[in-house]
Amino acid sequence: METIKITKEESTRVFNLCNKASYLNVRFKEQRGKAYIKVSAKIGGMKYIATCWADDELIKAVMDALNDNNINLEEYLKSEHTAIESKGLEFQMFKDDVENLSDMTFTDDYISTSGFDYLCAHTAYPRGRVIYCLKRTVEVENYLEDNGLF
Structure with missing residues (x-):
């Protein structure tokens, strides 16, 4: 199965939206057999959407944000990440x-x-x-x- 790298740009958009928005809407999806996440939020009357391939660390970070915990982008970006296989x-x-x-x-x-x-x-x-x-x-x-x- 193909390897899909999680880009710094995509993960940065997800982390920034999770850290800035007061209320998040999250969807966990599967695309091409890999984990994919969609985060949307309204900030200042504008709707923002961030999508990204996902690994276990990114999924955990988004869940931490939903549970009102700060998430650390710099820590996440210290290493390369690839999307996990995600049947179901x-x-x-x-x-x-x-x-x-x-x-x-x-x-x-x-x-x-x-x-x-x-x-x-x-x-x-x-x-x-x-x-x-x-x-x-x-x-x-x-x-x-x-x-x-x-």
Whole structure:
């Protein structure tokens, strides 16, 4: 599988947005089999979006920011980083939030233009939320049923 380097420019944008914004909206995604993160926020009436390939350290930093902890860009930039393989990253993060009894809110499902049904939910954190939009696969449906979520 290909190696994707996380650029300093991308990671700097994510860190700066996490450090400047008072409230963050975060999505964990998978692209080309690798972890990918999207952070958005409003600052001074303007909406800002930062996207970046992700490794475990970047994911931890964004989660730290959501939990109202300072994150250190200089420390992160001291070494090179590559995106981690992430089959099912968003679903794994969703399961982690469910198992940690996080404050999760389910919203209306989303139906794509191609007819796929997506479960939509978000988890609240002190400085923002993680937004989930999971394709309703057999695995997702079984997990929801096994955990009494639907």
